[in-house]
Structure formats: C-alpha cells, structure tokens
Amino acid sequence: MIGPADVAAAAELLAGVVHRTPLQHSRALSDLLGRPVLLKCENLQRTGSFKIRGAYARLARLPDEERAHGVVAASAGNHAQGVALAAGLLGLPATVYMPLDASLPKVAASRQYGAHVELVGRSVDEALGHAREHAARTGAVLVHPFDHEDVDAGQGTVALEVVQDVPDVTDLVVPVGGGGLAAGMAAAVADRPGVRVVGVQAAGAAAYPASLAAGRPVPATELRTMADGIAIGLPGSVPFELLRAHAVPVATVSEDDLSRALLLVAERAKLLVEPSGAAGVAALMARPGDFAGDGTLVVVLSGGNVDPLVLMRVVRHGLVAAGRYLGLRVRVADRPGVLAALLADLAQLGANVVHVAHVRTGPDLAVDEVGIDVQVETKGHEHRALVLERLRERGYRPDAG
Template sequence: MAVPQVTYDDVVAARELLKGVAVQTPVLHSRVLSEAVGGPVHLKCENIQRAGSFKIRGAYVRIARLSDDERARGVVAASAGNHAQGVALGSTLLGAKSTVYMPEGAPLPKVEATRAYGADVVFAGHTVDLALQAAQEHADRTGAVFIHPFDHSDVVAGQGTIGLEVLEQLPEAATIVLPIGGGGLAAGVALAVKSLRPGIRVIGVQAERAAAYPESLAAGHPVMVEPASTMADGIAVGRPGALPFELIHYLVDRVVTVSEESLSRALLLCLERSKLLVEPAGVAGVAALLDQPHAFDPPVVAVVSGGNIDPLLLARVLRHGLAAAGRYLAFRIRLTDRPGALAALLHRLAELGVNVLDVVHERVGSRLHLDEVEVLLQLETRGPRHCDEVLAALRRDGHKLLFS
C-alpha cells in the first residue's frame, strides 16, 4: 500500500492559510456524556464553524492553492450540502466562480445557503456519488477545476487543522471520535494528532445504512456500496476516497456504525442537554458514545462536524429521537362502551402526568364484544421510567393493554 501524499507539515501549512478564514471552534464539556462514559467527554463544535460545518477548512485550502489561471477558469464541486457551502464561500472569498452539483432532494436550506454564498447550483442524480460524476463531467467539458469533497491532499490537510486545535484545547485527550463519509475529516485529524501523539486513539463512525468503510477496510481497498436512505445525508458516501482510505487504513484505530435511532437520540441529546443545533451526520460520534459508552477511553473528544439541518427534517428527527429515548408511548386499551368511559380514562392519564398526543376511538371490530370499544393512544411521557409507571398504574386499575 502506497504511502499517502499528505504530511503533518501540510496540515500546519493549511492552518496558516486558514488564519482569518476558519474559526477556532470551542471544545465544550458534556456532563451527561461524561457520566455515561465514566470520564471527561468534550464536544468539538464545528457546527458553529463558518458556513455551518468543518468543510470550509478543506475547501478554502484547496481553492487558495490554485494558480491564478486555474481560479480564473472557475471551480466545480459536488455535495449534499456542507462541502457545497464550503466551496461556495471559499470561492467567493478568493474571487473564483463556482458551480456546485447537488443530489436531487438535497435539503432546501443547504441549497439556498449554497446559492447565497455565491455558487450556481445544478441538480444531478439522487446520491452524492452521481452528483460527483456529473461534476467531474462538467470539469472535463468546461475546464473548471474540480474540488473533490474529500479525495485530495489539500482538502485532507485543511480538515486536519481540527486535530491541531483539539490537542491545543485538550492536550490530555485520549480518544477522538468523529464522523466518516468519504473520509477526509477522519484522515486529516488522524494524521495531525498521531503525528504529535502516536498513542491517541481515533475512532470513525458511519451511519449503518451508508457504511462503505467497514467493507473497504476488510477488503484492503475502497469498495463501492449502495447507500440506503439515511437521515445522515452528509456522510452518505458509497465509496471511500483513495487518499483518505490510505490514511484511515494506517492511522484510524476503529470504524463503527450507528443506527438511525442512535443518530436521532444523539441529536436530541445535543439539543436538550448541550444546547447545540446539529445535523444528523454531525452527531455520529455522539451516537457511538451513547451506544457503547465504555468502549471509548476518556478523556474523549467527539467532533460535532456540522449544524446545517433542514427545519422539517429536524422536526421529524426530534419525534424519532423522542420515541427512541422512550419519551413516546403508544398502546391500545379496551373500555366498556358506556358514556364517560373515555373521559374517565383521559382524566386518569392526566393524573399520571402524561400528555395525550392522539386518540383513535374504534367502536366496531371483529375482536370487540358488543359492549366494548378500543382506544388507540399516543402519549408523551418524561422518559422510560415514567412509561413503566404509567403502564403499571393502568394495569393496577384493571385495564388490559395491547401493543402492536
């Protein structure tokens, strides 16, 4: 396997280029995650970076290192949203025209933000990989310079500046956990931190519905997988980049996957407990900590990679997260068909401190006796313990509960 053509010195040089462009984002302590892990956990908040994610780092470095002639030809990129915004902003700051190919169905706020930063947006295909293909064809046709979202040494070096910041802000860090899509972020951070602290552990996290790295690492080379639909669109990449793969193969200690339920729980936790607005891809590291809290040696730094989330998706994810966290409760209950029976049940639920979200009252069904009705209830509770208390109380009252 060839030695990757990007070095620690490249990361240091990238940091110089980014002075006055990228913000040094804070590292915030998380008490709730620290209690779960059994030691200090901090969040590296790239969700409040310029353009809403870490992507401005790599995109700006790549465009800044183009010649005047190359910048005059314009740049083209492909992205589900965050790299798009990084390229658009970086190009505008450096005086280059930019065109960005985005998958059809890309989140509207990311599309509008990309345009607002100065790029022309073109839709192509339903996946990032198809958009990448279209962007490369545009570059071949027009002479524009293709700015790859992860498979270039300048991009990897730019993302690696996060690793330098982490070690300055938390020198005692033992583990860094971060999302992996194509691999530019994980490759750059791993290169930076292991050059200074070879013993530090770097753990990558993928959405299990779009996880190309486990298969690729097992095969010893990048393998194409077909990403399924996932809320973590920012890391839904079907094939690892060749350069990031080499670095991740050498330097990243482990790659794990997380479910959609874990991602939604992590997003809810960041919002409720850390007061951070984060997109699903950005909380992959937090999701892994929630899934296996004792698998990560503290002090841990979880890189929260982006905060660009569609408000409509946020509403759906929050509902999903509440359900995954045991805050929703749904069941059927049979009542005697008499006046006041439903009102009495709702009064009892109020006494138990639950909020009734929905009620469906069924009077006819093959399973019901003539004097019975069945009520489907959806309730909001304070959590799993409260759910158990509510169910126990209803059973003590003599109700038969059905779950389906």
C-alpha cells in the same frame, strides 16, 4: 500521503478565514465515560460545518489558469456551502450539484453564498457523476468533498486546534462519511502516538468497516440513514489510505443512537447539530465501554445544518428511543364516558396527553368498538412500561406504536 506538516501548512492558509471553534465540556458524557469529554463545536464554524476548511485549502492552491474556468462540486449540502463560500472569498465562479432531496436550507444557503446550484440524482454519488461530467465539459476544476490531499489537510486543522488547546487529549472521535475529516485529523496527529482517532459511521450507510477489512474501498450495501451528511456510498482512495495507514477504527451507530445523541446535545449542551454531526456522541452513548481510558476525549460535532422539518422528526424519534414519547391505539367499547375514563387514567399515571384521535371505523374494530389513537409524553423507559402495564391491568388493550 499527507502528514502533520501538510496540515500545519493548511492552517496557515486558513488563518483569518475559518473560526477557531470552541471546545465545550460535556458533564453528561464525562459522567457516562468516567473521564473528561469535550465537544469540538464545528457546528459553529462558518457555513455551519468543518467543510469550509478543506474547500478553502483546496481552492486557495489552484493556479491562475485553473481558476479561470471556475470550480464545480457535488454535495448533500455542507461541502456545497463550503465551496460556495470559499469560491466567493477567492472570486471564483462555482457550480454545485446536489441530490434532489437535499435539505432546502442547505440548498438556499449554497445559493446565497454565490454558487449556481443544480439538483440532480438521488444521492451524493449520483450528483458527483454529474459534477464530473460538468468538469469534463467546461474545464471547471472538480473540488471533491473528501478525495484530495489538500481538502483532507484542510479538514485536519480541526485536530491541530484540539491538540493545541487540550494538551492531555488522548482520543478524537469523529463522524465519517467519505473519510476526509477523520483522515485529515489522523494525519495531523501522526507524530503524537498518544493520540488516537476513532471514526463513526451510520450503520445504514457504512462503507468503511467492510472496506478496511477488505484492504480496499468497498461500496456500501445500502444508503439508508437520516444522517445525510455522512451517507457516502464509497470511501475515497486518499482518505481510505490514510485511515488504513494510521489504523483508524470505524464504529457504527444506529438511527436510534443518532436520535438519542442529537437530543442529548440539544438538551444538555444547548447546541443544535444535524444527525451526522452527532454521530460521535452517538457512539459514546451506545458503547461507553469502548471509550474507557485516561486523558481527555474530544468528540467532533461536525455540522449543525439541519432542516427544521427533519429536526422535528428526529427529535420525536429521539424522544421515542429515550422512552419519553408513547403512541397508543386503544380499542374500547363504543359507549359514552369511555374516552373520558381513558384520559383520566392516563393523567393519573402521569402520562401527559399531547394528541387524541377518535376512530370509529377500521379493519381492527368490531361493530361495538371504537379506536382511540393517543400520543403521550412519558418520563423514560420504566415509566413507559409502567403506563402500558397499568392500562392492561385496568382492562384496556393498548397497542404501542
């Protein structure tokens, strides 16, 4: 089982290879928790995530006879890019298996870093099966995204930087998929009893809470989350044992929590992160009381590789979750001037109309009715509720979507 010395050795390997990513103070989160909160910006790391740390630490230790056959990996995208870049820096051929629905920017970046990419399966676990077959067939070294001590030690260098830069840190809040980042960070601070690591998973892909309760890795019952970077079906044995040994708790967050967190990081911190990278922030926002305490709390923004199309959907979801976006179907009488009156009423209520559709036929419409589909910007949950209330008072029958 790795410990602080192994993480320190990995840091020596990574010197000059990875960026020492910045720490940014978050006033919004500090005010919410009543204590200093800093963001560890691994979204600004090379390849856009912390994964280059573990990938390079693993590949740099390969003996010459193994390097000759190249390396193979499986990933939703961030590990793929880390392996591709690390292999390129070390002069090794790399093949990466990625799910069929992997983010197009992540696929393109992995290819640009020099890896051969194969798109297979519907999940990282399926892609990993293909990677194992490739390794058995060709002799290539399988670079697992989280289930190897060298990989986890490399990821743990994130914590090493934090404790060096923030002497009074007491809490490290970390997104969890397979568990390599949280495990490596727990190993890095194992000799610092005043520092605890807290993991965070998406509730729709949460294998760790049940696994820790059972005392062994247990498959997730579902994999349904926008946070593809942490949608892992089964914990790795290496990180699982580290998290269990160091009593690392793993919380879960909803899709709404993730959306709100991504929106807050973009608006208040001016940082672009992917949904998985915002999981730690989501936990702080959803349950601030769980993170009360003294000292500085550091939350890791683990990655920033987000597909622009996904970002558009997530931002809209976040606006809805924050009460700042409202979709309505309003049935009104089919006569001139009614649409104009509705729009005027919305304007008077301070709801900014961004889209309108006039629907003349539908199963919910009477012969003398039309449906108005309207999307408006609101100013929060109270304003959203007020708009609906005032519309009903004025005789409308709004159905909020």
